[in-house]
Amino acid sequence: MPLRFEEVNIWFYPFSKLKKNERKKLIRIVEIAEYKKGEIIYKEGAPPDYFYLLLKGRVRITSKYEDGRDKEIEIIKKGTPFGMISVFTDEPHSVTTTACDDSLVLKIEKNRFKSFLKKSPQLALDFSQILSKRVKKSINSPKKIFRSLSIGIFSIDNFYSVFDYTRQLSRALLNETSKRIIVVELAKKNDFLLPKELNKKIKYTSLNTDLSEDKLLSFMFEEEGICYLLLNIEEYLNDTFSNIADFLSENYHFILFLINFPLSNDFIRLLDIVNQLHIIIVNADKEKLEPLFTYMSPGLKFSTDKVKLIIDEQINYKDSVNFNLQFVYGTLPKDKDAYLMFMRRIARDLGEKRLGLVLGSGGAYGFVHIGVLEILEEYGIPIDMVCGSSMGSFIASLWALGYNTKEIKEIVEMFCKKIIFLPILGLSLPRRGLFKAKKLEIILHSIFGDRTFYDLKHSLKIVAFNFLTRKETIIQEGYIYKAVAASCAMPGIFEPIIFKGDILLDGGVLSPLPTEVMVNHNINKIIAVNVTPSPSEINRIYNRERFNILDFIFGSIESMQQEFVKKAQDIADIVIHPNLESLTWTEFNKLPQFIERGKKATLERIADIIKLVND
Secondary structure (H helix, E strand, O other), X not given: OOOOHHHOOOOOOOHHHOOHHHHHHHHOOEXXXXXXXXXXXXXXXXXXXXXEEEEEOEEEEEEEOXXXXXXXXXXXXXXXXXXXXXXXXXXXXOOEEEEOOOEEEEEEEHHHHHHHHHOOHHHHHHXXXXXXXEOOOOOOOOOOOOEOEEEEEEEOOOHHHHHHHHHHHHHHHHHHHOOOEEEEEEEOOOOOOHHHHHOOOOOOEEOOOOOXXXXXXXXXXXXXXXXXXXXXXXXXXXXXXXXXXXXXXXXXXXXEEEEEOOOOOHHHXXXXXXXXXXXXXXXXXXXXXXXXXXXOOHHXXXXXXXXXXXXXXXXXXXXXXXXXXXXXXXXXXXXXXXXXXXXXXXXXXXXXXXXEEEEOOOHHHHHHHHHHHHHHHHOOXXXXXXXXXXXXXXXXXXXXXXXXXXXHHHHHHHHHHHXXXXXXXXXXXXXXXXXXXXXXXXXXXHHHOOOEHHHOOOEEEEEEEEOOOOEEEEEOXXXXXXXXXXXXXXXXXXXXXXXXXEEEEOXXXXXXXOHHHHHHOOOOEEEXXXXXXXXXXXXXXXXXXOXXXXXXXXXXXXXXXXXXXXXXXXXXXXXXXXXXXXXXXXXXXXXXXXXXXXXXXXXXXXXHHHHHHXX
16 A cells, blocks of 8 residues: 555655745655665666655665675665765666665656756755765775765864864764764975874875875875875865865765865865865954955855854854854864863764754643653763753753753752742733733743853754744744743743744644754754643543633644644654653643653663664
8 A cells, every 4th residue: 555645754854945835846756665674776787767765764875896795885864865876977876775674765756856956946956965975986896985075174373273173073073973084184385283283204295296096095194093194285276186085085984174274265166175164263353254254255155054163162252253153053162071072063963963852842741851851861862952842942941051950950940930820920911811921031031041042052943833924933043031932932821922023922833843843954863752642641631620721722732733743753763752641731830740751751762762872
């Protein structure tokens, strides 16, 4: 029996960025195919036929040696496109793909796919960036790398910060991915940093030298699992450099170009070659930074996917320097442990190993999230991004600010005492809601103060419902207390929150479990905590003789949420759903019971979570 589209989530990146009308057009040309474990999807040497995207399961990528033996290149996971190189080049497939598990694959006939991209320029650009990371098999040799990523690392005037960043990033990448990594220092006038910092004599070569692959290999050396190469670029980056970059991409998963020369036209040439350019800014000297911003002018159409600003945490964002905050990738902490954690996060991002935690909406039910976080903290589960809706946004924000679960528990106890007295302190005329928005904002401001998203220790996304557009809104800038208030403003109970001209309400209206937000932000592994009771649970939870107006409002929203939750759970890799029986959403005085339910449900899935992290 064929699968229906509504039974399968096909909206992985970059398809997740399509508009509603574009999605409808895409569905007309898509096929969903099921492959059993061990079944071949396509063979090496076969003519290109389809574009493929893995929806569920795992696929093994292999290539053959001349003697016919198979070489395993990579295991790809859900959300990964494959078969693209052959589609765009019309050349035979350079690898064989085989289902490791029972798998679901999205397929689009190649000509239809190309035609669709012509009508969707942004999607074509997104796929070209994905394609730039893929490596074609060399002639007469098996394909060695499926996906290669090259990163330029640069600073205006502090090249030692570039060295430290490059060194720590290469180590973090090795620890997180166990893949092949090379650091290539580009310098002029033979003024290299690596020999001095590593306290080692290292041979270097020049771009003006006639370099064969064997000769280039003779200049490389390895230390602690990381390869190094010194290149004297003389006057400018010439075609030899492009050839070297191509060779390296066929042999290394990650190529880190340590750029040890001043800003010049080579900066633009380098952008054509690297997949990302990390620019480290350690001071806010406007005079020194202005040339950089000139290169990053709108006319050059730099993409935030390519250029990443890494800014020292001591720089004030409100400074006179005109930072384009869309390009800010992260802030470098001064504390050593925090610095290493930051590098680990960057490495997990680049290695496509990011783990996202989604905390769902549900009034006091949302307190189970504390128990979930407590177990994840105890087992050292690395969380790279957290996303929350309604009460989930409150707990998510506290964690993203760096509080541990013991501190979160204490803050929530204080919150519960205040929220219980809200009916007395904050009753309003029921024109927009029973309780005043201002009172909710005051309570949350007493907890979060004037901290903004730039004060966060971890990536955070908060979901609210935009009443004017009737769509979800992702809040990721501004005051945290305001964002949480918007996400928690349940319709009919609280007045809406006015946020940057929008009228915002509870994020649980449309996104009680916002897993799709994670997909849209390229999170590769998703744990979702669903605290919305199922219909059978609702019948057992409520005492039918004790319904009140709040139960009617919340219960109506719960009913609408059921279909949203079902689709959201299909996107997640692991769903944690605690037993909510004997507890109701208004029992803010039962915090310990909610936390224990969260801990118990997480412990039941901890083996699966550890497997997901290590897979």
